[in-house]
Amino acid sequence: MERLKATDFPQEVLKLFDGYVHGMLDRREFLDGAAKYAVGGFSAVAMLEALRPNYAMAQQVAKNDPRIKAEFVEYDSPQGNGKIRGYLVRPAKASGKLPAIVVIHENRGLNPHIEDITRRIALENYIAFAPDALTPLGGYPGEEEAAVKLFGTLDPAKRLEDLTAGANYVKTHAESNGRLGAVGFCFGGGICNIFATRMPDLLASVPFYGAQPAAADVAKIKSPLQIHYAGLDERINAGWPALEAALKANNKSYEAYIYANVNHGFNNDTTPRYDKAAADLAWSRTLAFFAKHVRG
Numbered sequence: 533m534e535r536l537k538a539t540d541f542p543q544e545v546l547k548l549f550d551g552y553v554h555g556m557l558d559r560r561e562f563l564d565g566a567a568k569y570a571v572g573g574f575s576a577v578a579m580l581e582a583l584r585p586n587y588a589m590a591q592q593v594a595k596n597d598p599r600i601k602a603e604f605v606e607y608d609s610p611q612g613n614g615k616i617r618g619y620l621v622r623p624a625k626a627s628g629k630l631p632a633i634v635v636i637h638e639n640r641g642l643n644p645h646i647e648d649i650t651r652r653i654a655l656e657n658y659i660a661f662a663p664d665a666l667t668p669l670g671g672y673p674g675e676e677e678a679a680v681k682l683f684g685t686l687d688p689a690k691r692l693e694d695l696t697a698g699a700n701y702v703k704t705h706a707e708s709n710g711r712l713g714a715v716g717f718c719f720g721g722g723i724c725n726i727f728a729t730r731m732p733d734l735l736a737s738v739p740f741y742g743a744q745p746a747a748a749d750v751a752k753i754k755s756p757l758q759i760h761y762a763g764l765d766e767r768i769n770a771g772w773p774a775l776e777a778a779l780k781a782n783n784k785s786y787e788a789y790i791y792a793n794v795n796h797g798f799n800n801d802t803t804p805r806y807d808k809a810a811a812d813l814a815w816s817r818t819l820a821f822f823a824k825h826v827r828g
Contacts, residue, residue, distance in 0.1 A: 535589070536582050536804040538795050542569040543764065546795050546805065549583050550767065553797075554639060554718075555680050584676060585802035587644035592801075593651035599624050600654050607663075607701040612693030617671060618663040619647050621654035622707060629709035631826045632659040634699040636720030638800075640679035641666030645802045646717075653715075656819055658826075659708050663698025665691045683719075695723055699731065711735055713826035715818060716742060717799060721760075728753045736825035738818050741796050744771040750778035757786040758821040760814045765796040787821070789814065 538546060548565045551557040557565070559580075566576035595602060602621040609616045619642060622630070633653050637646040642664035653660035664671055668690075669682045703712040713736040716724040721742020728737040729745050734755040741762050745753075757779075761769055769790070779786050791798060791810035798807040799814055 538805050538807065540804065541579060541583070545569050545579055546583075546764075547766075549580075549805075550765075550796050552580075553676070553680060555684050559677065583804055585643075585645060585800070587648075587802050590645065590802040590806075591648050593648055593655060595647070595651075597651065600651055602651060602654075607697060609694045609697035612690040612697060613668040615667070616663055616665075616694045616698060617667045618642070618661055618698050618701070619650055620702070620705075621650050621660045623654055623657055626657070626707065629707055630657060630659050631711040631713070631822075631828070632661065632702040632705065632708040633713045633715060633822065633826065634702055635660060635662040636695060636714065636716030636723045637662060637665070638717050639683045639719040640676055641672040641683060643672045643676075643679065645800060649715075649717075656822075658713075658822070659702055659705060661698060661702035661705075663695055663701075665694055667694070692723070692726065696727070696731070699727060699734075703733070711826050711828060713822050714738065715822075716740065718742065718797065725757075728755045728757055731755070735828075736821055738821060740799055740814070741765055741768050743768065744775040747774055747778040750775070750784065751782045753779075753782070753784050756821075756825055757784070757788075758817060759786060759788040760799070760817075761788070761790045762794045762796050762798050762810075763790050763792040764794060768796060787817075789817065 545566050548562050552562040563576040605620050606615050635650045650660045650662040714724045714727050715738040717740045721739030724737045724739040725745045729749040729752045732754045737755045738758045740760045794807040794810045795805045797805040799811045
């Protein structure tokens with residue numbers, strides 16, 4: 533079956549889907565809105581199913597790839613929810629201590645796509661770690677709609693402490709050299725922006741289409757930022773002018789890229805919103821940024 537692309541869907545349907553996956557619309561509201569754009573056999577229900585992620589098709593690094601050592605671990609989060617689970621991946625043949633990258637998931641917890649991203653980073657010779665904010669509720673439930681609903685019930689302050697503790701866990705890991713970078717997507721991009729304002733020892737933060745930090749907090753930023761936005765992502769992009777002004781006013785180190793004619797989630801290769809050209813370019817920039825600032 534040929535893989536569908538964002539251009540196979542009306543842009544209004546993609547906007548509706550963005551609202552749906554971020555909990556602003558329920559399933560019925562999405563279907564009612566999408567029904568206006570149904571053509572032939574491509575019904576609203578068919579569009580929703582087609583837009584759902586296909587994790588197996590998109591996997592780049594197998595869980596048992598011999599080049600990596602991957603395991604689930606628990607770490608302490610005393611200011612958050614106590615014990616949190618995360619996915620730790622290291623190169624199988626690492627020599628000496630390595631720099632670390634914390635990977636922050638979307639608003640659906642530690643799903644198979646984020647696990648795959650974490651394995652990809654480990655293959656670049658980093659210790660990669662993805663904490664799961666859904667741990668207190670049993671972790672990723674295996675279904676996206678259920679995950680979004682669960683995620684919305686978490687206490688935001690404790691959730692942030694859990695993820696911050698995850699970043700500190702991998703930074704201080706026995707096989708880490710103490711140099712830390714962060715990358716996150718959607719919700720995780722917003723967390724990476726917050727990390728930059730509250731973690732003075734963070735060496736690089738790479739938010740993909742993440743909510744911006746409060747302008748008043750920009751003065752606290754210590755780490756260089758590399759910011760990635762989707763050109764068609766009106767919801768997130770609305771906050772960029774204020775952030776850009778604050779970054780300039782406070783003389784902060786940043787790079788910002790807006791990828792034309794692509795949608796929120798363009799880096800997620802499990803769904804039709806994926807755009808290979810933009811994703812490949814953004815990922816190459818991400819790895820170069822980490823090599824410069826984290827690997828040192």
